[in-house]
Amino acid sequence: MSITVTLAAAIMEEVTRSMDKVEVSGVSTFQDILDKLEVMFPGFNELMYNDNGRLNAILDVYINGESVYPDERVAKVKDGDVVSITMLYEGG
Numbered sequence: 001m002s003i004t005v006t007l008a009a010a011i012m013e014e015v016t017r018s019m020d021k022v023e024v025s026g027v028s029t030f031q032d033i034l035d036k037l038e039v040m041f042p043g044f045n046e047l048m049y050n051d052n053g054r055l056n057a058i059l060d061v062y063i064n065g066e067s068v069y070p071d072e073r074v075a076k077v078k079d080g081d082v083v084s085i086t087m088l089y090e091g092g
Helices: 009-014 030-040 046-048
Strands: 002-006 023-025 058-061 082-087
Touching: 002 009, 002 030, 009 046, 009 082, 023 030, 030 046
Parallel strands: 002 082
Antiparallel strands: 002 023, 058 082
């Protein structure tokens, strides 16, 4: 089994070669997922975190539909989970 990671459109256009969904396995935390995605798509982590090591303000991370902010890096995942990396939109 594996974990499905769904990605916001801006991320997939920027680094994942237009893939909106990626499968990863052998991970136990969201940080592990980030490490795998960085190997698969160099530059991925630059989009995720700012210079202070905090999640980029326009992004949010959900595991099975529940936000894991602000502890996303240590959030536990297991086979079959769906992790969504979404963008928050501003404006009116």
